[in-house]
Amino acid sequence: MHEIERTERVTVVGAGLVGSLLSMYLARRGFQVDVLERRPDMRRESIGAGRSINLAISTRGLHALRQVGLEEEALRHAIPMRGRMIHPVSGALAFQAYGKDESQHINSLSRAWLNAFLMTNAEGTGRVRIGFKQRVQHLDVETGTLSVLDEPSGTTREVRTPVVFGTDGSGSAVRHEVERLPGHTTTQEHLGHGYKELTIPAGPGGAFRMEKHALHIWPRGSYMLIALPNEDGSFTCTLFLPFQGPVSFESLDSPSKVVAFFQEQFPDALPLIPDLVHDFFHHPTGTMVTVKSAPWHVGGKTLLLGDAAHAIVPFFGQGMNCGFEDCVVLDACLGRHTRWAEAFEEFFRRRKTNADAIADMAVENFVEMRDKTADPRFLLEKAVEKA
Numbered sequence: 001m002h003e004i005e006r007t008e009r010v011t012v013v014g015a016g017l018v019g020s021l022l023s024m025y026l027a028r029r030g031f032q033v034d035v036l037e038r039r040p041d042m043r044r045e046s047i048g049a050g051r052s053i054n055l056a057i058s059t060r061g062l063h064a065l066r067q068v069g070l071e072e073e074a075l076r077h078a079i080p081m082r083g084r085m086i087h088p089v090s091g092a093l094a095f096q097a098y099g100k101d102e103s104q105h106i107n108s109l110s111r112a113w114l115n116a117f118l119m120t121n122a123e124g125t126g127r128v129r130i131g132f133k134q135r136v137q138h139l140d141v142e143t144g145t146l147s148v149l150d151e152p153s154g155t156t157r158e159v160r161t162p163v164v165f166g167t168d169g170s171g172s173a174v175r176h177e178v179e180r181l182p183g184h185t186t187t188q189e190h191l192g193h194g195y196k197e198l199t200i201p202a203g204p205g206g207a208f209r210m211e212k213h214a215l216h217i218w219p220r221g222s223y224m225l226i227a228l229p230n231e232d233g234s235f236t237c238t239l240f241l242p243f244q245g246p247v248s249f250e251s252l253d254s255p256s257k258v259v260a261f262f263q264e265q266f267p268d269a270l271p272l273i274p275d276l277v278h279d280f281f282h283h284p285t286g287t288m289v290t291v292k293s294a295p296w297h298v299g300g301k302t303l304l305l306g307d308a309a310h311a312i313v314p315f316f317g318q319g320m321n322c323g324f325e326d327c328v329v330l331d332a333c334l335g336r337h338t339r340w341a342e343a344f345e346e347f348f349r350r351r352k353t354n355a356d357a358i359a360d361m362a363v364e365n366f367v368e369m370r371d372k373t374a375d376p377r378f379l380l381e382k383a384v385e386k387a
């Protein structure tokens with residue numbers, strides 16, 4: 001009998017963006033999908049959205065949503081960004097359109113909304129069951145046995161499963177087990193820069209206080225501020241800054257220094273961010289890492305997808321889009337093969353080169369922006385390429 005068809009139940013570790021979408025694809029192929037997620041259910045409990053409040057979804061990501069009938073609804077909640085709005089230290093704003101006409105744009109979407117939407121639709125298939133506060137601690141790849149901590153009770157149970165999909169993000173517990181096996185390698189490179197999220201609240205009546213249909217960029221060489229619009233009229237800003245050095249998260253160690261820094265470098269943004277000091281000192285400083293691992297599969301038993309397989313730095317806004325594309329390609333491979341191992345092997349071959357390429361491009365773009373500080377024109381050009 002057909003080996004892929006013979007497996008009825010599969011397990012997905014992580015109900016983030018990629019794990020939730022992958023579950024839908026697997027359900028569509030007739031599998032019963034058990035998803036283990038360490039966080040509480042964000043639809044019932046208020047939890048931080050995680051890494052970024054909003055994200056840019058582009059053609060690759062939308063294509064993946066379209067295949068499972070979710071593109072239209074997602075776009076109803078998205079704000080088209082038709083180009084980049086460059087904010088110089090002084091002088092006029094410069095708008096650079098992404099394409100020849102308005103149909104060429106990327107879209108700003110709330111991460112929390114998208115994740116909840118994907119989970120609800122996955123469960124709506126009737127074949128996906130998501131267990132929350134279920135932290136995978138260990139995987140015996142040979143036997144397919146997962147040790148799962150039930151966080152509310154503090155007890156650990158064992159789950160046996162024929163196939164495990166690791167979509168548990170850049171710090172993946174599943175990858176941690178896979179990379180111990182002979183012939184498997186993983187490299188992780190952390191950037192010397194971190195990021196901090198800040199908010200530009202909506203104006204009266206939910207009005208946008210800057211151009212709504214743009215990705216705003218304040219390029220400044222070794223650091224940079226960007227802002228994406230939200231449905232409620234606010235903007236989420238992300239400040240990218242070195243951890244250490246003359247201008248860094250370490251050096252900006254008092255409210256007066258933070259305000260003075262913004263006054264000097266981002267004078268038009270400062271009055272729009274009323275909670276700057278609070279947010280700067282209370283919001284976590286995010287780290288950015290490139291993860292490259294190979295191979296992503298162990299025979300036909302375990303497969304890594306999304307950030308678990310290939311986390312990239314966010315300077316092209318393609319991490320999630322790339323993870324969504326993984327789901328489309330895996331689905332095609334599952335359609336072509338009768339054995340999991342063959343499908344996983346083809347998937348890895350088809351995706352690895354692309355994942356490495358976008359990872360390198362994202363870092364190169366960042367390094368150029370950081371190092372070539374002498375030429376302001378170069379900097380501006382490079383910074384705007386980011387989006």
Ligand code: FAD
Pocket residue numbers: 013014015016017018019036037038039051052054055056057134135136137167168169170171172173195238286288305306307308314317318319320321322323
């Ligand atoms: P994650 O989103 O990390 O989800 C992993 C899930 O697994 C989580 O729910 C987590 O709780 C769960 N989990 C983890 N460990 C365990 C465990 N042991 N047991 C059970 N569950 C576990 N990408 C874009 O395409 N566009 C953008 O504009 C963009 N902007 C970004 C901005 C920033 C600042 C950053 C940092 C990233 C950005 N990205 C963007 C990248 C994007 O966030 C990731 O590529 C995407 O979140 C990857 O999805 P994922 O499901 O693979 O991993």
